[in-house]
Amino acid sequence: MSRVGHKIKAALLQVHSIAGLILALLLALIALTGAIMSFEDEIVDHLNADIMHVAPRTAPVLMPDELVARLKAAQDFGKVSAVTLSSDPSATVRVRFARDEQGARPMSLYVDPHDARVLGSPRGEEFFATVRRLHRWLLIPGDAKGWGRQITGVAALGLIVMLVSGLVLRWPRRAGSVKMWLKPNLGIGGRALHRSLHAVIGTWVLPVYLVMTLTGLWYSFDWYKDGVVWLLSRPHVAAAKMETKAPRAPGRAEPVQPIGFDQAWTTFRREEGERFSRALLTLPAGSGTVIRIRSWGKDSTLDTTRDEFRIDAVTGQLVSAERYADKTLGEKIIANVLDIHRGAxxxxxxxxxxxxxxxxxxxxxxxxxxxxxxxxxxxxxxxPPLGRLVPGE
Incomplete structure (x- = not known):
């Protein structure tokens, strides 16, 4: 190797080492919490199998507003923010609540769709919610609006630097040898073993880490998210996604009568019929009247392969319909960022x-x-060796 090559590798080694020392514990924490959440859906479904379904019966299911009214009449759990409804009459309704004045969100409830009887809170929900906040925002106050979001993003950028510099430093003289790339030398010990494990296993997981970091940056930096949307979406879709929310007019009053779900639910059922498996209806956070409905088809295997509707809760008018099947390849990649991030x-x-x-x-x-x-x-x-004493000195 030339002298210039040695200098470049020495500089890369310094960059790799410094970035690793600074980010080692943080990256380990983010990665371990991500590993814990890998099979969250399967674990939560297993833990709550006894309260996610009720015995089939001939009684009709309640409309969402009637269900919420009965739930509130039995006990004041807080302001309802969303309900998850199903086309299966034996599936329970999941009710979610808005944050209270202290910023805490009450646990959601599983409710019988026929009589609004509370069956219980989902086991594991609070645990995984805490792990998710630790993974994304490091439990720093403010959650997505706090500094934790940017810190995890910087850690992801640092990991990309380490992946690239590590690959260059690791590049063997016989680059075409599969054995050199993928086989660790377990017959050695000490520093040589540490180096072999670090380099070879790092080569195994490098593609996975690269996918994780490139998709993880989506959740940390708006400039990165906007750039990906601009690159992969059709122009009118990109413009719509990057359109900023209109600021709320000062002194604008909240609606006197709280809006409900029924009008939007009726319109949605008219549009979708029985093609959907479940639907998440979310009330607007502010003073608007447009409800967002995320819908999963009966053949959907991923959480991100869903349709999205926006329906005026007062008039029942369909404001917009975004169907997964109509998306381009790039837009489907954007829709599946989370499932790409976790390998789903x-x-x-x-x-x-x-x-x-x-x-x-x-x-x-x-x-x-x-x-x-x-x-x-x-x-x-x-x-330096100590000088020996000569007799007589």
């Missing part, structure tokens, strides 16, 4: 691979720190 687009094997890769992040933190310390020890100048 590849089914449960993909989620398992991504979970294992995330769980391995502490290995790189530990071996990287050990390599740095051993390198510092090797570079430390040797102590």
């Amino acid at each position: 687009v590849l089914g449960w094997p993909g989620k398992l691979v991504f979970m294992i890769a995330a769980a391995l992040m502490p290995l790189f933190s530990v071996t990287g720190i050990l390599l740095y310390l051993s390198r510092r020890k090797l570079r430390r100048p040797a102590q």
Whole structure:
């Protein structure tokens, strides 16, 4: 290797080491919390299997407004913000609540669709909500509006730097040899073993980490999100997605009569018929009257393959309909960012691979720190030998 090549690699080694030392613990925390959430849906469904369905009966299911009214009459759980309804009359209704004045959100409830009887709160919901806040925002106050969002984004950018610099530093003389790239040398010990594990296993998981970071940045930086939307969406779709929300007029009063779900639900059922499996109806956070309805088809296997409707809750007018089947390839990629991020687009094997890769992040933190310390020890100048005393001196 030329002298220039040695200098470049030495500089990359410094960048790789410094970034790793600064971000090691943070990346390990983010990765481990991501691994915990890999099979969240399956775990939560298993824990709540006994309250997610009721015995089939001939009685008709309640309209959403009647269900909410009966729920409030029984006990004041707080302001309802969303309900999840199903085309299956034996499936329970999930009711979610708005945050209280202190910013805390009450736990959601599973409710019998026929008589609004409360069946219980979903087990595991609070645990996974805390893990998610730790993963995305590090539990820093403000959640998505706080500094945690930017910190995790900087960590993701730092990981990209480490992936690229690590690949260059790791590039073997025989680049075409699969054995050189993928087989760790387990017959050695000490610093050589740490280096082998760090480099070889890092090569295995590098593509997964690259996908994780490139999709994770979507949730940290608006400029990145807007750039991806501009690149992958049709012009009119990109313009609509990047359109900023109109500021609320000062002194504008809240509506006197709270809006309900029934008008929007009736319009949605007229539009969709029985093609949907479940639908999430979310009330507007402010003073608007447009309800957002996310709908999953009966053949949908991913949480992100959904249609989205916006319907005026007062008039029942369909404001917009965004169907997944009508999206371009780029727009489908945008819609599936979360499932790409966690490997779910590849089914449960993909989620398992991504979970294992995330769980391995502490290995790189530990071996990287050990390599740095051993390198510092090797570079430390040797102590000059003490002169021997000559008899008589």
